[in-house]
Amino acid sequence: MAIVETRSAPLAGDRRDKARFLRLVLMALLALTMLLGLGWGAAGDTDVIGALMAKAGIGEASLRDMTIVWDIRMPRVLTGALVGAALAVAGAVMQGLFRNPLADPGLVGVSAGAGFGAVAAIVLGGLLPIALQNLVGAYLVPIAAFLGGWISTLLLYKIATRGGRTSVATMLLAGIALGALTGALTGFIVYKATDDQLRDLTFWGMGSVAGATWAKLLTAGPIIALALLAAPFLARALDALALGEAVASHMGIDTQRMKRIAILSVAGSVGASVAITGGIGFIGIVVPHLLRLLQGPEHRNLLPNAALLGAITLLIADMISRVAVAPAELPIGIVTACLGGPFFLWILLKNRALLES
């Protein structure tokens, strides 16, 4: 019993102050990493502050500095921050929905589904009626990725949930099966692709924030922003869902409606992220888990702090990917997997110890 007591929160169970304090720290850290990201690059000495100020009409900066900061690094940093936030929040929402800390869009095939959507759009997009192509334009790939992610999440939820209970084993195994299936479909489409399309696919599939442009950011950004804005409205429902679907319903939650919104939000975040950066794993599992340890599982604080820490983590991973094999760049998915893989194993081993004791 003594051990149990020292493990428990000392503040008589209320960790909201801790979460609020953590949010301030994370906001400061995010500002810092964004500035670092803007200042760090192959172009050497750059007056970042000067270029930022010049845009706001204060002082002047050289054309070279303005171009480097505003046209090359800014879209990259913003994309990194937005995608990191989206992946972390999608992870937290999905874990809340499945009532399991191991649900991660990358692990259970949602990213693969989104990837299939993106590849299908790149290869088969030309077959759509011209009018439709003109209508959706550059949004075709993100929208297709969103649809792919949405259908995968929906299928996964239907398969893994019976009578209001989600089975972890079924979820992970169904995720593997769905991932393999969409992977095969993706492979089939790639096999059918023309040489030009293969070039597009290769660039897309390199999966990094290095290729970020304002144009890509503007296509995927609004979808991610919508998904992130929907997340706080799910906070109370996700808390209640932690007690089980029936209990959540007794607590006044319209569980069917909240599940639909949660699945759409996950699909939006993951689909749009995959469309611009390819599959980046483990952010969605590491960030929410760390935050639950630090500040508790209440979603009203977990979701915003996950967005901040997710953004910071991806920006740091991006910086590592730039220096690890300089002057070349490591795909960022490799970096996040190197950090996240051991962390995932650690969670597993820790939970195993809890189960065996």
Add this chain to the structure above:
Amino acid sequence: MITATDTTVRFGARTILDRVSFAAAPGEVTAIVGPNGSGKTTLLRAITGEQAFEGEVALDGVPLSHLSPLDLAQRRAVLPQSGNVAFPFTVLELVRLGLTAGLATGRTEGLEHLPRTALARVGLEGFEGRMVQELSGGERQRAQLARVLVQIWEPVLDGHPRWLILDEPVSALDIGHQLAVMELARDYAKRGGGVIAVMHDLNLTAMFADRVTLLGSGRVQAEGTPQEVFTDHRLSACYGCALRTNTPPPTGGPWILPQASQLSL
């Protein structure tokens, strides 16, 4: 009033509840008893809307299907049988979830003290910072009860009685806490609220319930006060074992003594 009229529940070809009618009035503790598999929990789930059924369940005459989850959550709270929690909530965080349950907004000004008060009410003072996942079964059940109490703290709101619906509330508790929780339920009814409880312990039921519905094989076997329902013959037949009722001095209610088979009548 909470009423169920001709309620039937089928799982595939099996009929779990067969045209069961049930009524509970505010100001009373209404117990549902019966042997394992008699349909007690299924009836409770039909009453809470958790289980699909044929027939009608109504709250003050309004069918359940006409009430939104939010309406229902303002009028009644349900204590589940198992109190598993998916993430590492502290006891205080768990109980605090009851504060916003049933509210359209998350605003809880002026109610922040309620979770601690409710924890004291179930004998869990000082447990605020403990992790729910590390509690014993009985402690967890009481922590969940505190959450449920916070959801419908005032037994009467705007002239409407509110309901405490309990699925085997004392199954994991020691004898002292069994009495404390049943007294808490009595008190809630005394102050104008309604209590419906699925019970296993017939003696506790006789001691604390105003009305009893005895289920057997998915049908109502008897309904009335404990004195009316608990007879040697009926209980023995329903539970399939020899039971003898007696009357203890202080309350005048029946108490039930199981008879080992070699001693049976």
